[in-house]
Amino acid sequence: MDITDGNQNTDLRLRSAESFKAFLLKSSSKSGLNLYDHITRLLIKVMNEQPQNVVDVIEDLSRDVKQEYYEDKQSTLRELPQTTAEELLAEQQRALFSHPEDSEHEDELVEIPLPNVSEIGFYLEQAGVGLGREEMQRIFLALKKLVESQALPRCRLWGKILGTESNYIVAEADYREGEEEDEQITEEVAEERDAEMEKSQENEMDPLPQSTYKPPPVVQKEAIGTGANKFVYYVCKEPGLPWVKLPPVSPVQITVARQIRKFFTGKLDTPINSYPPFPGNEANYLRAQIARISAGTQVSPQGFFQAGEEEGDEEDEVPRENCEMNPDFESIPVAEMAESLSTWVHHVQHILQQGRCTWINMAVKPGEDSNEDVEDEEREEEPDEPEPEVGPPLLTPLSQDAEILNTPPWSSKLSSTLTSQHAVAVLRSNLWPGAYTYAFGKKFENIYVGWGLKYTGDGHSPAVPLAPQKEYPSGPEITEALDPTLEEEQALQEALEEQQAAQEEMEDTDEGEEEDDD
């Protein structure tokens, strides 16, 4: 009987074990898992991984097992791979590394006017400026694509302007021969449209009071290839993306750009909200800042450029416009360049107050624009003729640059003090933070990497808006007067009564006298 008892006990135990196992195998109504499988998987994981202090992390392991199980179930759906921005850019930049299809052999014979950006990058790195080696290489290849696609006679890396959403890489190039401007036509059309609008409004209603405001005449743009528009600029966001040509700059844009202080966003068509209102969008503002930076900070070792041939007689007032490379340039030793500023000269024309490089007399203007003939006459009546604005002539040494706000305009030094024989002379602008120039032997280069803003010292005080103008000329009909008070009225009445009484007396006495006379 003991054996059967024993058997019964084991049977009982077996049966309770089986029922417990069945309980363990019962699927959960919520998740469809069952504890038996879960613990099996958990123990397999512990066997495989054998983590340290497993009893402390067993709950985490259990949660991980559950999560893994879920992921297996859901991965029956195939995910559509979404192209990330990174992949898109990589595809576009891949094009940088491709050879042009035809004319491979021709390229070897024809010189491509490409600057040696790798070499420039090396020297700039010595100076502590730069965009990183790989980035410089990408920019190099992108410049090559630009030169090939646009057939530019000459091209140079101007620099990089940082923006809040994306940045601009700027390349400077010479204009191709025979390029025309399409921009001026659109401006004139806009003026005509405005004039028409005003006239039609007047016909519909009673004549409104005419505004006596006449806007000052617009200073003309400089022709392309001269002055501030000497070079054409192309920008792109990232090397590999297509280059966009910037429009030529007009003097009014430069004058307004001098008064505002704004960050670039990185999109060329963003409107610029500012006071004074900027005539144009971000592309124009960018071009204006590039023009100002070039005029202020593009320098070269003295003697590298020489004055170009001048037409006709030399007049003291006409600034030299062209300078050519001097074939007899002898390099100045680097130590001298780093010490004195007179070994450097500007080789880009200074922009005058007017916004142009060559002064134009606004008083004497040919009457081409019909709106502004009237103003010309008014202006000629003014006693003072505007004096011609003169800026420092081309090729002035930097030692003559004015100090602004008690800071010297340039800081110069050698790139290394330990190995000064092979060091590079570095010049840094304090007015335009981000403008650097280096010189080494016969090689030199300018570059600008920065936010595109000038150093303004303590703070920028924006222009105050003008006082609202009087619309009506003040005359007695419109000027307000105080109504007379009660006392004044009474006093006036009494005075009138007295006058009347006095008059009557006078008449009486007159009559009396007359009667007497008779």
Place this chain on the structure above:
Amino acid sequence: MDSNSLFYSLELVAGSGHTLSVEQRTALQTSLVILKKNYKFHRVLFWGKILGLKEDYFIAQGRGEDEMKDKKNLYSFNCMDWFLLPPATESMIDQVSKASKKRFKGDPSYVYEHLEIRRQGDEAEEEIWTKVSEESRLAVTVHQIDEEVSVVPRGAFIKSPHGLVEVNRSFGGLSRSEAGKIDNFLHFCEPKNLKKKSIMEMAELNPALDFLDVLRDDIPKGSWSLQFECASQVCVLRSLLWLGLTFYHVPMTPQHGYMYIGDGIKNLDLPFML
């Protein structure tokens, strides 16, 4: 940025235009190791460069056990000989903000003088001279930049239950989509806005990771520029308040760091410029 990562992280920050020359980099690698040994720092960072008119200051920062409180700043001219900067106190900050507004000269012993004339009543005129040396101005500037614009990704630092702020060894990096959102970046300084958050917002935060102010709450909005550089591989944050501060983070890796190279002047015109 960490001195260990100096040799590759400079390329990542170079998008802002400034790098170090090879000579300076090698000098730093040597001298920062010596510095770490001498001062017994846990970590040494190359903090950046402040450009002066005559000379530039290279700044290094050493971190002790508590990353936020044990900080020491040092400066050097040639990346080899380092001098300790005094810690910035409230009175120093006041003096510096009154006295010096121009560019750094490059000479640590230069004294900025500022005259304030206070009238008391009709007669008594008090002339108060505030004199600040350029060294203290440097210390205060570094301190202010750290307070206002130092950035770390969320999860890179952990606050232990004792209150110590430590590097999180299991930080795997933000994913690329997370790195594109400015919510995931925090200021690395004593939090000022954290207590003002509502209880609902606090419920979602993890007290070990979210003990710092979020960049998104900065006023004015838009004072940070977030971009992907280097063929979209690196997430770069640039501050518009202190022009020159660049923060980089390579998504899905624990590499991150920030560096300031600039003239050490706060951009107070920011509201006009946005």
